Amino acid sequence: MARATSARPESTRRRQRWPDGYDPENTRKSLITSALDLFEKRGFDRTSVQEIADQAQLTKGAFYHHFESKDDLLRHIQEEYLEAQLTAIQQIEAGSDDPAVRVRELIRFSLTSVAEYRAHVTIFYQERRYLTGELFAEVTRKRDLVEAAFAGMVQDGVTRGVFRADVDARIATFGLVGMCAWAYQWLNLSGPLSVDEVARQFSAMVLEGLYA
Amino acid sequence: MARATSARPESTRRRQRWPDGYDPENTRKSLITSALDLFEKRGFDRTSVQEIADQAQLTKGAFYHHFESKDDLLRHIQEEYLEAQLTAIQQIEAGSDDPAVRVRELIRFSLTSVAEYRAHVTIFYQERRYLTGELFAEVTRKRDLVEAAFAGMVQDGVTRGVFRADVDARIATFGLVGMCAWAYQWLNLSGPLSVDEVARQFSAMVLEGLYA
DNA sequence: GCAAACCTTCCGACCGGACGGTAGGCTCTG
DNA sequence: CAGAGCCTACCGTCCGGTCGGAAGGTTTGC
Numbered sequence: 001m002a003r004a005t006s007a008r009p010e011s012t013r014r015r016q017r018w019p020d021g022y023d024p025e026n027t028r029k030s031l032i033t034s035a036l037d038l039f040e041k042r043g044f045d046r047t048s049v050q051e052i053a054d055q056a057q058l059t060k061g062a063f064y065h066h067f068e069s070k071d072d073l074l075r076h077i078q079e080e081y082l083e084a085q086l087t088a089i090q091q092i093e094a095g096s097d098d099p100a101v102r103v104r105e106l107i108r109f110s111l112t113s114v115a116e117y118r119a120h121v122t123i124f125y126q127e128r129r130y131l132t133g134e135l136f137a138e139v140t141r142k143r144d145l146v147e148a149a150f151a152g153m154v155q156d157g158v159t160r161g162v163f164r165a166d167v168d169a170r171i172a173t174f175g176l177v178g179m180c181a182w183a184y185q186w187l188n189l190s191g192p193l194s195v196d197e198v199a200r201q202f203s204a205m206v207l208e209g210l211y212a
Numbered sequence: 213m214a215r216a217t218s219a220r221p222e223s224t225r226r227r228q229r230w231p232d233g234y235d236p237e238n239t240r241k242s243l244i245t246s247a248l249d250l251f252e253k254r255g256f257d258r259t260s261v262q263e264i265a266d267q268a269q270l271t272k273g274a275f276y277h278h279f280e281s282k283d284d285l286l287r288h289i290q291e292e293y294l295e296a297q298l299t300a301i302q303q304i305e306a307g308s309d310d311p312a313v314r315v316r317e318l319i320r321f322s323l324t325s326v327a328e329y330r331a332h333v334t335i336f337y338q339e340r341r342y343l344t345g346e347l348f349a350e351v352t353r354k355r356d357l358v359e360a361a362f363a364g365m366v367q368d369g370v371t372r373g374v375f376r377a378d379v380d381a382r383i384a385t386f387g388l389v390g391m392c393a394w395a396y397q398w399l400n401l402s403g404p405l406s407v408d409e410v411a412r413q414f415s416a417m418v419l420e421g422l423y424a
Numbered sequence: 425g426c427a428a429a430c431c432t433t434c435c436g437a438c439c440g441g442a443c444g445g446t447a448g449g450c451t452c453t454g
Numbered sequence: 455c456a457g458a459g460c461c462t463a464c465c466g467t468c469c470g471g472t473c474g475g476a477a478g479g480t481t482t483g484c
Contacts, residue, residue, distance in 0.1 A: 027433080027434085043257070043341065043342070045255070045257035045258065046257065046342070048468080048469060048470080049469075049470065049471080050468095050469075050470095058434075058435090059434070059435055059436065060435090060436085060470085060471080061433090061434055061435050061436070061472095061473095062433075062434050062435075064470090064471070064472080065432085065433060065434065066433090069470080069471080070469095070470065070471090100423075103422070126338065129255065130255070130258070154422075157422065161424055162423070162424060163422040163423065163424055164416075164420075164422060164423070164424045165424070166416075167413070167416075167417070167422060168409075168413050170405075171405065171409070171410055171413040171414070172413060172417055172422065174394070174395070174398055174410075175391045175394075175413070175414050175417060176391075177394065178390050178391045178392075178393065178394025178395065178397075179387045179388075179390045179391045179394070180390075181390065181394055182386070182387075182389065182390025182391070182393055182394055183386070183390065185390075186386055193382075193383065197380075197383075198383055198386075201379070201380050201383040201384060201387070202383070202387050204376075204378075204379075205379070205384055205387060205418060205421075206417060206418070206421065206422055207421050207422050207423055208376075208421040208423060209417075209418065209419050209420040209421030209423075210315070210366075210369065210375045210376060210379060210384065210418055210419050211312075211374070211375065211376070211419055211420060211421075212373055212374060212375055212376045212377070239459080239460085260442075260443060260444080261443075261444065261445085262442095262443075262444095270460080270461090271460070271461055271462075272444085272445080272461090272462095273446095273459090273460055273461045273462075274459075274460050274461075276444095276445070276446080277458085277459060277460065278459090281444080281445080282444070282445090425484100426483105426484095427482100427483095427484100428481105428482085428483085428484105429480100429481085429482080429483095430479100430480080430481075430482090431478105431479080431480070431481090432477105432478085432479075432480095433476105433477085433478085433479095434475105434476085434477085434478100435474105435475085435476075435477100436473100436474100436475100436476105437472105437473090437474095438471105438472080438473085438474105439470105439471090439472080439473100440469105440470100440471095440472105441468105441469095441470095442467105442468090442469090442470105443466105443467090443468085443469100444465105444466100444467090444468105445464105445465090445466095445467105446463100446464085446465080446466105447462100447463090447464085447465100448461105448462095448463095448464105449460105449461085449462085449463105450459105450460085450461075450462100451458105451459085451460085451461100452457105452458095452459085452460105453456105453457090453458080453459100454455105454456090454457095454458100
């Protein structure tokens with residue numbers, strides 16, 4: 001990631017650039033990585049551009065060469081996550097059409113993405129409202145697509161008689177989404193609870209209920 | 213809330229203070245009300261002390277007369293909410309000891325508090341991490357008490373055979389809490405969904421499952 | 425084939441403005 | 455007149471963003 005220090009003599013005034021297999025795209029990536037880490041820990045507003053640059057061993061100048069603004073970077077991170085979400089939704093829809101299987105898959109997928117994209121998810125939910133007008137609208141639109149997909153699957157289950165007739169698909173979906181989304185507050189990849197186990201428990205609770 | 217403007221001539225340089233039934237405690241309250249509104253809409257960091265004062269038709273000077281710091285105000289708001297939570301938990305525990313009834317009550321209570329204390333809840337979840345060291349620890353401690361109460365009730369249900377034996381009380385509780393907490397993102401008091409209806413749906417889903 | 429012109433990538437000093445907090449004084453109550 | 459309540463003016467700091475240039479790579483013209 002960081003460009004390897006070349007073997008040039010110390011006398012060289014400036015740090016040597018473009019050594020070996022240097023790829024300028026790495027600079028951009030390391031800025032994003034740095035930002036993901038800092039935004040997750042401290043939040044968007046409490047992270048300065050300077051800090052992001054420092055952690056990536058670069059300067060503000062480099063940052064503003066690669067991003068239009070701090071908001072631009074936030075937008076990029078949000079979109080990265082949403083794209084992954086939309087792709088996964090499509091995969092699930094392309095799979096089994098049994099509503100129960102789909103719900104199970106959705107729960108597992110949601111929890112997995114919380115675990116894998118932990119920083120993205122945290123930032124997404126905490127800082128979404130800080131996007132301005134147009135950007136916010138676009139991000140919200142994509143988020144709504146994801147939720148609509150959830151709701152569609154539940155509704156399908158009701159319509160086909162697999163789920164109880166008195167289930168309100170919207171409400172049930174909000175519950176499902178919330179249950180999984182909330183995991184970003186506590187789910188710990190290195191903790192004792194495996195994602196699969198949590199997904200299994202959630203699915204059982206939602207589909208079969210707690211009653212013995 | 214805002215002090216009524218007196219009938220003094222315009223020539224009076226300063227706005228007349230302490231008119232009618234003026235109570236200094238109202239000033240404090242109006243600052244809190246103003247902050248609740250602004251923190252919910254814009255977030256803690258994006259709200260300046262000046263704005264809080266402006267909206268309460270006061271000045272920064274007044275603010276710092278009533279609060280030690282901006283953080284102090286945040287702490288106050290968090291504690292206000294947590295106290296309400298703890299009180300409600302005690303009430304539920306004092307009621308029926310049927311695990312199913314308790315879970316139903318917990319869901320209803322959680323959703324109600326989300327609706328009633330909407331601003332508090334939003335601020336609580338969004339800005340909790342901005343509290344520093346000791347304050348954060350105390351707030352987290354109280355929050356853990358609430359969650360422990362939830363978990364205790366679920367575990368009780370499992371132990372007494374009311375709930376399925378393979379239910380992991382911790383995980384189920386996280387799911388329950390998340391489902392309800394997430395409502396702060398969408399539950400709209402003035403919308404078409406009543407709190408009771410949502411609570412009924414959530415309870416049914418969790419206790420009896422979605423399956424027909 | 426080689427140098428001049430140009431491009432990309434990055435540096436570092438700087439600016440304007442906003443914000444949290446303070447100091448000191450004024451006003452009205454008790 | 456003591457003191458609570460509040461206001462005005464101000465300070466130091468920090469932060470997003472800009473700008474001129476420096477160092478290397480790449481293309482072009484001959």
